[in-house]
Amino acid sequence: MKRLLLCATALIANPVFADTFAITGGTVAVGDGSQPIPNGTVVVRDGRVVAAGANVAVPAGAPVIDASGKWVAAGIVAGFTSEGIVDGEGIDETYDGAAGKSVFNAAIDVSAAINPTNQSIAVDRAWGVTRALVSPEAGNSIFAGQGAVIDLGADDMPVTKARAFQYAELGEDGAGKVGSRPAAYVMLHDALAQAREVARGGDWGRSKDSLITRTDAAALVPVIDGRMPLVVHVERASDILQVLSLKLAYPSLKLVLLGASEGWLVAPKIAAAHVPVIAAALGDLPGAFERTAATESNVGRLEKAGVAVAISTIDVSTEGGQRNLRQYAGNLVGIARVPGMSGLDWGAAFATVTSGPAAVIGMDGEIGSLRPGRRADVVIWDGDPLELASAPVAVWIDGVAQPLTSRQTRLRDRYLTPQEGALPKAYER
Amino acid sequence: MSNKLAVLAAAILLAGCATQPGARPRSGSSTASAKSDRVAEPWTGDPFPSTYRAYPGVPTLITNVTIYDGEGGRIDGGSVLFADGKIAALGRSVAAPAGAAVIDGTGKWVTPGVIDVHSHLGVYASPSVKALSDGNEMTNPTTPEVWAEHSVWPQDPGFSRALANGGVTTLQILPGSGNLMGGRSVVLKNVYARTTQGMKFPGAPYGFKMACGENPKRVYGGKGRAPSTRMGNIAVDRATWQQAVEYKRRWDKYEKDGGDPPGRDLGMDTLAGVIDGKILVHNHCYRADEMANVIDMAKEFGYHVTAFHHAVEAYKVADLLKANDVCGVVWADWYGFKMEAYDGIPENLAILQKTGTCAMIHSDDENGIQRLNQEVAKAQAAGRRAGIVIPDEIAWEWLSFNPAKALGISDRTGSLKPGKMADVVLWNGNPLSVYTRPDKVWIDGALLYDAHDPKRRPVSDFELGQPGEGDVK
Numbered sequence: 001m002k003r004l005l006l007c008a009t010a011l012i013a014n015p016v017f018a019d020t021f022a023i024t025g026g027t028v029a030v031g032d033g034s035q036p037i038p039n040g041t042v043v044v045r046d047g048r049v050v051a052a053g054a055n056v057a058v059p060a061g062a063p064v065i066d067a068s069g070k071w072v073a074a075g076i077v078a079g080f081t082s083e084g085i086v087d088g089e090g091i092d093e094t095y096d097g098a099a100g101k102s103v104f105n106a107a108i109d110v111s112a113a114i115n116p117t118n119q120s121i122a123v124d125r126a127w128g129v130t131r132a133l134v135s136p137e138a139g140n141s142i143f144a145g146q147g148a149v150i151d152l153g154a155d156d157m158p159v160t161k162a163r164a165f166q167y168a169e170l171g172e173d174g175a176g177k178v179g180s181r182p183a184a185y186v187m188l189h190d191a192l193a194q195a196r197e198v199a200r201g202g203d204w205g206r207s208k209d210s211l212i213t214r215t216d217a218a219a220l221v222p223v224i225d226g227r228m229p230l231v232v233h234v235e236r237a238s239d240i241l242q243v244l245s246l247k248l249a250y251p252s253l254k255l256v257l258l259g260a261s262e263g264w265l266v267a268p269k270i271a272a273a274h275v276p277v278i279a280a281a282l283g284d285l286p287g288a289f290e291r292t293a294a295t296e297s298n299v300g301r302l303e304k305a306g307v308a309v310a311i312s313t314i315d316v317s318t319e320g321g322q323r324n325l326r327q328y329a330g331n332l333v334g335i336a337r338v339p340g341m342s343g344l345d346w347g348a349a350f351a352t353v354t355s356g357p358a359a360v361i362g363m364d365g366e367i368g369s370l371r372p373g374r375r376a377d378v379v380i381w382d383g384d385p386l387e388l389a390s391a392p393v394a395v396w397i398d399g400v401a402q403p404l405t406s407r408q409t410r411l412r413d414r415y416l417t418p419q420e421g422a423l424p425k426a427y428e429r
Numbered sequence: 430m431s432n433k434l435a436v437l438a439a440a441i442l443l444a445g446c447a448t449q450p451g452a453r454p455r456s457g458s459s460t461a462s463a464k465s466d467r468v469a470e471p472w473t474g475d476p477f478p479s480t481y482r483a484y485p486g487v488p489t490l491i492t493n494v495t496i497y498d499g500e501g502g503r504i505d506g507g508s509v510l511f512a513d514g515k516i517a518a519l520g521r522s523v524a525a526p527a528g529a530a531v532i533d534g535t536g537k538w539v540t541p542g543v544i545d546v547h548s549h550l551g552v553y554a555s556p557s558v559k560a561l562s563d564g565n566e567m568t569n570p571t572t573p574e575v576w577a578e579h580s581v582w583p584q585d586p587g588f589s590r591a592l593a594n595g596g597v598t599t600l601q602i603l604p605g606s607g608n609l610m611g612g613r614s615v616v617l618k619n620v621y622a623r624t625t626q627g628m629k630f631p632g633a634p635y636g637f638k639m640a641c642g643e644n645p646k647r648v649y650g651g652k653g654r655a656p657s658t659r660m661g662n663i664a665v666d667r668a669t670w671q672q673a674v675e676y677k678r679r680w681d682k683y684e685k686d687g688g689d690p691p692g693r694d695l696g697m698d699t700l701a702g703v704i705d706g707k708i709l710v711h712n713h714c715y716r717a718d719e720m721a722n723v724i725d726m727a728k729e730f731g732y733h734v735t736a737f738h739h740a741v742e743a744y745k746v747a748d749l750l751k752a753n754d755v756c757g758v759v760w761a762d763w764y765g766f767k768m769e770a771y772d773g774i775p776e777n778l779a780i781l782q783k784t785g786t787c788a789m790i791h792s793d794d795e796n797g798i799q800r801l802n803q804e805v806a807k808a809q810a811a812g813r814r815a816g817i818v819i820p821d822e823i824a825w826e827w828l829s830f831n832p833a834k835a836l837g838i839s840d841r842t843g844s845l846k847p848g849k850m851a852d853v854v855l856w857n858g859n860p861l862s863v864y865t866r867p868d869k870v871w872i873d874g875a876l877l878y879d880a881h882d883p884k885r886r887p888v889s890d891f892e893l894g895q896p897g898e899g900d901v902k
Contacts, residue, residue: 090643090767120765237896265896284594284902285555285795286586286892292556293897296594316796319763319770327803330863337857338866338880340901388806388863391814408764408774412815416776418747418784425745 019399020045022058023378026067029385031074031354031369035347042072044376047399052370065380070393073350073385074370075130075377078322079278079312079357080231080258083132084114084121084150084158098137098144106191106212107219108145110136111162116155120321122406125152127323128385128392130377131160131367133312133357135231138169142177142184143191146219147231149363151377153397165256165361166223170243171234172290185242187211192250195220226252229361231278233258233314236290237265244273256360259314260302261294267305276308276360280315281328281352287315296335299352300342310356325353330386350386375399468690470680472702477578479629481618483873488512490525491855494534499541499829499844503822509539511851514874519845537868538860540825541844542598542619542852544832545798546758547711547738547791550588551581551602551617551625555795556891565605566612570649570656571669573637574696575612577604581625587795589887590902592619593878594799596854596867599630599843601836603638603738606713607648609656609666611638613699614711616836620872621887634837636735637703639666640713641723642769663722670730673700709735709837711758715769717745724753736835738791741773747784756787756835760797761804762811778805778827779812782819789831801828806861821861850874 021044028040030052041056042049050059052072058064087094096113099105114134115121124132135147144167149160169177174184194210194217222228230253232243240260247253257263257277263270270277279299286292302309311328318324329349336343344352351369358368367375376399383390395402414428421428489511496504496519508523509516525531552564563580566572581602591597597619604611614636617628641662650657656665676697683690702708710727714720714737727734736756737743741764743750743757750757759781764773781788790805792798809824833843842850851874858865870878879885888899 088765088767088771090770119771123764262896282796282799284590284799286895286897287555287557287795289556289558292892292895293900295897295900295902297901317763317794319766320761321765324762327800327807327863331800331803334862334864334866337864338901340883386863388803388861389810389813391810407772411772412774412776415744415774416780416815418745418780 020059020062021065022062023065023067023072023380024058026070026072026380028052028370029071029073029350030371031350032371033347033351033355035345036071040072042370042378044378044396044399047376049370049372049374049376049378051372065394067380071381071383071385071390073128073379073381074354074368075379075395075397076128076322076325076353077355077357077368078124078129078132078325079310079353080314081132081134081312081322082137083124083134083152083322084116084118085110085134085136087118096136098139100139102139104213104215105139105141106143106145106166106216108136109148109163110134110145111148111159114148114150114158116153116158119407121152121158122154122403123408124322125154125395125397125402126392126404126406126409127321128326128379128381128395129322130379130395130397131358132322133164133361135165135167138167138173138177140177142169142174142187143216144168146228149361149367151397153400154403160367161363163228164363165229165231166220167231167233167258169233171236171239171259172288173233181239189249191216191220192224195224199224224250224252226254229254229256231256231258235259235261235288237262237293239290240266241269244269244275247273254362258312261291261298261315263307264295264298264301265293267302267307270302271306276310277302278310278312278314278357278360280313281311282331283315291315296331297342299332300336300344303344303348304342308356308359309352310360311352312357326386327388329353330388333386346386467684467687470684470701470705471693472698472705472707477576477626479631480624480626481620481622481629481631483514484620484875484877486511486514486851486871486874486876488517488526488529489532489871489874490523490529491532491534491539494855495538495859496845497538497540497822497825498846499825500846501823501826503820509845509853511853511871511874514851516845516847516849516851518847532855532869534855537858538856538865539845540596540854540856540860541829541842542854542870542872543596543801543828544836544843545591545597545600545792545801546736546789546832546835547793548591548600548602548798549605549793550591550600550795550798551583551585552577552604553795554582554585555587565607567605567607567648570608570645570665571610572608572612572696573610573669573699575604576615577602577612577638578615578625578629580604581615581617581628583622583625583628584890586889586892587798588619588621589889590795591798592870593880593886593902594866595801596856596860596870597798597801598852598854598870598872599833599836599838600798601636601711603636603711606638606640606644609640609645609662610669610700611640613708614638616838618872620877621889630838635699635702635708636711636836637699637708638711638713639723641719642713642715643767644713659719663726666726667729670700670726670732673697673704674730677701677704703732704730706733709835711736711738711835713738715739715741717742720746720755721749724749724755736787739793741770741777743786744774744777744780745772747781747786750781751784751786754787756789756831757781758789758791758835760793761790761808775808775811776815776817778808779815779817779819782812782823783817787831787834789827789835791832802860802865803863806863809861824861
């Protein structure tokens with residue numbers, strides 16, 4: 001729970017810090033795949049959602065926020081990001097992603113690096129992004145390390161869950177780390193075998209020819225146990241099948257596929273393996289030979305086959321930040337109108353950026369929707385949250401109202417009239 | 430002499446002939462000038478002329494449709510007619526000539542084709558393997574002698590995605606930004622051809638790519654040579670421009686006085702063409718202070734900057750850009766991906782518009798080029814929330830007419846005016862909505878994409894026989 005004093009938002013005349021409050025009259029988007037509910041009510045108590053939908057009673061005495069004409073939606077969960085671990089991709093000095101000089105890989109825990117005052121957090125928060133899956137990138141190993149789930153709240157406690165998943169590169173990128181695809185599999189199998197040794201509790205008899213450190217092996221124990229999802233980045237259909245086969249040797253593995261541009265070619269097998277996918281929503285170019293079959297219909301086809309899908313900005317530009325996830329989700333609705341293309345209905349599309357990313361790492365009971373009991377990450381939008389003209393007018397994280405300002409809004413206000421006045425711009429604030 | 434050649438070039442263009450004046454001695458029959466035995470100033474010619482030919486179309490009337498004409502005009506429930514590759518008429522009611530295809534556009538929108546003034550399709554093609562990385566000759570900080578068209582791979586699958594998803598009908602391919610002077614650009618019609626010349630927009634002026642800021646200093650500083658700083662960037666630029674001034678002076682003297690023609694320098698040709706105003710400068714430049722430096726450098730050497738691209742901080746100096754007649758070419762909301770992009774704001778385009786500065790969207794991205802209409806919608810919405818209300822039909826200028834102006838082709842494309850190229854997109858809804866996609870795209874009146882007809886969906890050579898061939902993309 002967070003209890004920091006924060007700015008009131010424009011919508012709320014009196015800051016709402018009550019333990020209980022209700023938002024009424026808006027179109028409610030729960031984020032669990034269901035369709036928007038007109039004239040719904042959302043009730044929040046102690047930072048959790050009590051209820052959301054039609055015919056929800058407002059608790060006696062609870063402050064009520066009127067959202068008539070607006071949308072009340074689950075906060076967006078960014079599917080796979082570097083949120084909070086880099087101040088700019090080209091600003092190397094601030095970069096806490098890939099650790100090419102480290103002897104450790106799988107053991108790296110990205111949660112130690114999250115900086116809640118990173119400016120992209122403030123920007124994305126003002127655009128309704130309330131949680132993010134944050135991952136390190138692979139350095140000199142196929143293992144990148146352990147990703148975290150964070151909130152984007154304006155406070156000094158960003159980590160919702162540390163060590164939420166392990167991330168590994170296979171496919172072309174994994175091959176690039178160690179020389180070839182088969183070499184990457186040898187490395188993976190060796191590492192998992194070492195982890196199994198550690199899990200058995202016997203002597204740590206790291207064989208001389210194993211490259212994995214004891215610390216890394218220990219970090220992989222919850223992976224082979226199935227307590228920690230293993231997010232694997234692959235794109236090519238044949239690579240996907242190879243990854244699915246890992247469950248033969250390690251049946252407890254909780255696999256998640258990241259990327260999977262050619263997933264639609266093997267969608268029934270992914271569905272049968274009950275492996276969820278975090279895909280690029282709109283990757284439609286053969287940007288690499290392993291993505292020759294890429295199409296914007298990938299997500300729709302996967303969903304139709306019964307695969308649980310979330311989206312991320314992987315393989316498409318992220319320069320506009322995670323706020324553009326909603327645009328990608330909106331496109332998945334739009335393409336459903338194009339003959340031959342497979343898209344999603346509105347509820348399913350919104351879920352790819354809310355409960356979907358939460359579900360793939362097993363946290364949809366906690367975040368990602370307005371279903372009862374979830375953390376109260378709630379956004380009031382001035383219109384359809386997937387539509388380009390819409391913007392948030394209020395954001396709560398864990399039931400706490402959030403500021404909607406950032407360096408961007410400050411710069412905008414300073415330069416709405418570019419000319420200097422009686423004093424230089426540096427005196428305007 | 431150079432003026433005469435320009436007139437000649439224009440006459441040839443009007444005749445629809447692919448022949449261009451070349452940098453060769455001209456015969457007496459083609460120019461009746463007393464100087465006809467002299468070598469033309471070499472930057473006036475094009476030894477690689479366009480061989481583009483418009484594909485056949487049928488006279489087409491779209492009725493009951495919302496029209497943004499690209500120059501700020503809007504017609505609700507209107508009609509647009511094009512025939513023989515040209516826009517014929519538009520208005521509330523237009524009669525269909527005999528034999529015309531009539532399309533009921535109820536619930537749909539018609540706009541000019543989208544023009545991307547900044548693309549690297551073909552030079553950084555998909556798949557992005559090393560063998561296809563041809564976008565930047567990063568072996569010297571100034572390479573004005575290279576021409577992007579000699580790198581363009583006309584089989585890049587990206588062209589079809591830009592057409593089908595983005596309604597892009599014309600695009601400028603620029604060399605990359607690792608060099609201070611990257612080389613000449615090429616303007617293409619978005620129509621697949623066997624050769625780049627077959628895509629080349631007939632008679633479009635050449636552009637010249639320059640870059641300031643982080644990229645050149647990083648690339649060459651990393652090699653332990655100049656420039657390694659921003660001041661080094663400007664110093665190398667100025668030294669090179671001074672050579673160009675002297676080169677052009679020698680050629681102008683020869684044009685005036687005769688004698689032996691000066692020695693030819695292919696890089697200096699390009700720079701002299703810039704000083705001559707025949708080649709348009711497209712300058713990659715993010716920061717406000719650096720744009721000011723470049724504007725003054727241009728004044729020092731007598732050239733004009735047509736546009737600053739990636740002008741993330743243009744909003745800070747919108748008045749300066751306007752006063753110097755320089756366009757701001759920007760993204761909707763890219764920011765923070767490098768230090769010089771740290772101050773990006775989504776209101777950039779709207780503030781430029783508010784101050785009356787020439788402004789437009791651009792992609793610089795093989796994905797973003799498929800959604801430039803959506804980028805404009807975001808920029809427009811950001812402006813509206815900041816109190817800058819820009820109607821849809823005005824916002825569309827950022828997508829077609831203003832880019833056409835920056836490319837020097839607005840007399841031929843970029844808006845739906847009678848007599849202009851029939852570069853037309855029929856959208857299946859409001860094109861500023863996320864839920865909308867192109868329904869049909871015509872280029873020079875030829876139907877080159879139709880969402881309802883898989884045969885009107887181009888498949889590049891690279892994609893033949895590959896997984897996903899001919900699929901919806």
